[in-house]
Amino acid sequence: MAIPIATVEQLIEKFKSRGMSSNYDEIFLSRLLQFSTEVLLENLNQAYRQYQLDDKLFAVLLVINAFHPEGVKPSQLSELTHFSRVQVTRCVETLVKNELVIRQADPHDRRSHCLILSNKGINFFKNEIPPIEKKVVQAWQIISQEERQQLRSILLKLLKHLGQ
Numbered sequence: 001m002a003i004p005i006a007t008v009e010q011l012i013e014k015f016k017s018r019g020m021s022s023n024y025d026e027i028f029l030s031r032l033l034q035f036s037t038e039v040l041l042e043n044l045n046q047a048y049r050q051y052q053l054d055d056k057l058f059a060v061l062l063v064i065n066a067f068h069p070e071g072v073k074p075s076q077l078s079e080l081t082h083f084s085r086v087q088v089t090r091c092v093e094t095l096v097k098n099e100l101v102i103r104q105a106d107p108h109d110r111r112s113h114c115l116i117l118s119n120k121g122i123n124f125f126k127n128e129i130p131p132i133e134k135k136v137v138q139a140w141q142i143i144s145q146e147e148r149q150q151l152r153s154i155l156l157k158l159l160k161h162l163g164q
Helices: 005-019 024-049 057-066 075-080 087-095 119-141 145-164
Strands: 101-106 111-115
Touching: 005 024, 005 111, 024 057, 024 119, 057 075, 057 087, 057 111, 057 119, 075 087, 087 101, 111 119
Parallel strands: none
Antiparallel strands: 101 111
16 A cells, blocks of 8 residues: 555545545545555465465466366456456466466367366365465454445445446
8 A cells, every 4th residue: 555544535635625626535435445455455465475376366266266177268267357368378377387277178179278277276276265265254354244235235336337
C-alpha cells in the first residue's frame, strides 16, 4: 500500500475543503476497496510464495484443476481467467517448470495440447490447499456472516454496474 488509508482520507478532506471534490464518499470507498484488495492479495501471495506461486499462477492452476483429468487448452485458460494469451503462456511455462502441470497431446487435435495436473500438482491440491484456505478463512473472521452477505451483494451490484 503506497499511501496509508488515513492519509488518503486527509487528502480527500483537503480537496473537499478547497471545493475541489464533492464526491468524498465515492472517492474514499474506491480507495478503501483498492487498498483492502491489495492487502488481502498480498497476504494470499505470502501463502503462495512458499509454493513458488502468486495469485495469477494460482488462478491458472485452479482452472487446470477444475478440468482435471480431461485437460484444458491454453486458449480456454485465457478465456476463463481473462488473462491475455501471453500471460497464460508465461503462467503455464512457470507451472510446467515447477512440475505442477504437464502438457498432453490433445486426442481430438494433433496440432494442439491440453494442460493437466502432474502428480505433484494433484498432491498440491490434496495437501497444500487446506493451509491456504485456512489463511483465507482467518482473514474474513472479523466480518460476520450477515456482513459478508451484504458485502457480497454490494460488490456484485457494483461489479455489474461497472461492467455495463
